[in-house]
Amino acid sequence: MRHIISILLENEPGALSRVVGLFAQRGYNIETLTVAPTEDKTLSRLTMTTTGDDRKIEQITKQLNKLIEVVKLVDLSEGPHIERELMLIKVKAVGAQRAEIKRTADIFRGQIVDVSASVYTIQLTGTSDKLEAFIEAIGAGCVLETVRTGVSGISRGEKILSL
């Protein structure tokens, strides 16, 4: 099963390499990874998605927790949560296609953020599934380039991840 693990990490050089190294070393797999500073300058927030059975995920979270720089950790997929990923996608858009693509982008609440004679650059936000559904809807054939941020997520309601 797919899990979203969210970590508060000491904002120190080398901390990220320990997290990534752990995955490589123990043969765990990282599907997406995002990391950026938080409102507290000493902490970074890291979100990663990984897959594995319950036992594997339990080991992953335990091993991550052992890293001295991991301050707090939560498996967001254990409770209600919001997940988002941002995608910038360049698609071939010529002739009749242009209107069709614009319509599809609207349906997915995407925005065209750059236009050239034959190319649209569309920005889309949502769950990973939604981004994939969009690619399918416009047809993989007209996709020229995609770039995705990877998943970030947060718990719903009162629950917060902080010190």
Place this chain on the structure above:
Amino acid sequence: MELLSGGEMLVRALHESGVEYIYGYPGGSLLHVYDALYKQSAVKHVLVRHEQAAAHMADGYARATGKPGVVMVTSGPGATNTITGIATAYTDSIPMVVISGQVMSYLVGDDAFQETDMLGLSRPIVKHSFAVRRPEDIPEIVAKAFHIASTGRPGPVVIDIPKDMTMPNERYEYVYPKKVKLRSYTPPQRGHSGQIKKAVELLLKAKRPVIYAGGGVIIDGSSDKLRALVDRLDFPCTNTLMGLGSYPGTGERFVGMLGMHGTYEANMVMHHSDVVLAIGARFDDRVTNATSKFCPDAKIIHIDIDPSCISKTIIVDVPIVGPVGNVLDEMMALLDESNEVPDAEAIASWWKQINEWRQRHAMRYEKNDSQLMKPQEVIEAIWTATKGDAYVTSDVGQHQMFAAQYYKFDKPNRWINSGGLGTMGFGFPAAMGVKMNFPDEMVVCVTGEGSIQMNIQELSTCLQYGIPVKILCLNNGSLGMVRQWQDMNYEGRHSHSYMESLPDFIRLVEAYGHVGIRVTERDQLPQALEDTFGKYNDRLVFLDVAVDPEEHVYPMQVPQGSMRDMWLSKTERT
């Protein structure tokens, strides 16, 4: 306010962290630090002959004393030479602080002379690591390193120090922190009471219980508590390779080591048990054999300070995360309060069964009619000669298993071996680290002619510092353990498992200024041992003892089998 250079701060902070000995080797990046060492006498430095040995010496010291061992090496090759030693300590959870020099910070990344990414290289084999970025941080980093290395589940910590952090003419205020604060590191202080209660209830109901205790008991200094619990409950106790000595090897309730080369009775007890209490042990693959067939009828209780050890290879029923000693205290208190006792009848018939198992194999081996000794009898002889009270380090191979099986350790911290990584070359430097700190104790390194050659250069260090360890080389003229596997699994094709050109060890150790005694016949052994611990007591003695190259280590678990599937001799299988 005191102003010190980075190099001086480092040495001072080491002293304040309780360091007596540093094991190391100098080089360009550390020259300022070595100069600071020269100008003081509180912290002593031991110059090894190879940096790997420095790490093993520090490790031996740590295993015998429970305090972190300290290593100091220069950048580049000095640092990389410690990697095997760091990994050895990491695998066995040994506290160690490794200080590695680094090129000037402004050169880092430029492929400068003797630059290696020590933090990157060591990352998977350390508990934590630090890079010094400002000289004034040195005291705090040192304090943190010792705190992390020695608390919770101990392990090695690397401090990488660029040369320009130690400049003699740049001075900073020296402040050693009174208390170390790390918001993201809080090892558990006690176990969960509800879980402990559940565990005690399970133990009291057990009909075929066993206590399986590992190195965690020794690391936590809780052997006395283990003994008290075992004796109070009257349960059988088995030890892992790392746990030997946590329960007395000559104790009535001790059924021996378990696992791949464990005793018949220990493995039988495990397999047939209904309740297993695992304490500071990690269900290593050399213990469990096939995990799917492990202890089929048992409920398992597991006490460990490291949550990631729990349910990693074997799913347990009652996990307890906490320091062993503390949890055992709580268990004892609950037993005191409880008006229940174990089922005496069930336990008595369990012991009857166990005593029958004890008869079956009883660690027998056939002595040769000729004068060529079996390795087992040599270990028995050294046990007798040292009255079972020596510190015994070992290398890796058959000799290691024979030492573990036939030297009965009654005290903790006395059996010192690379159990987890299986590092040949560990035993001799480890013995040196022990002997330097326990000069009045007998310290014996049991080794093979293969392993000893992996760090034999340290004979020179022993002469320099006068370290009279005793080296017992069980010389079977081959990489015996490899050969055993080749005999059993490769139809005796001894691919590269024999040594065609062994040195004359006697002349070799004499060249280094020590005493060598060759024993080729059984009748020579008593005199050799008498001389070793008698007239040569204050000398390093190398006992080169010829043993039967055909001997195998038994029992040996059958691969992919259950705990009870064992070879008991070359011809007998369970």
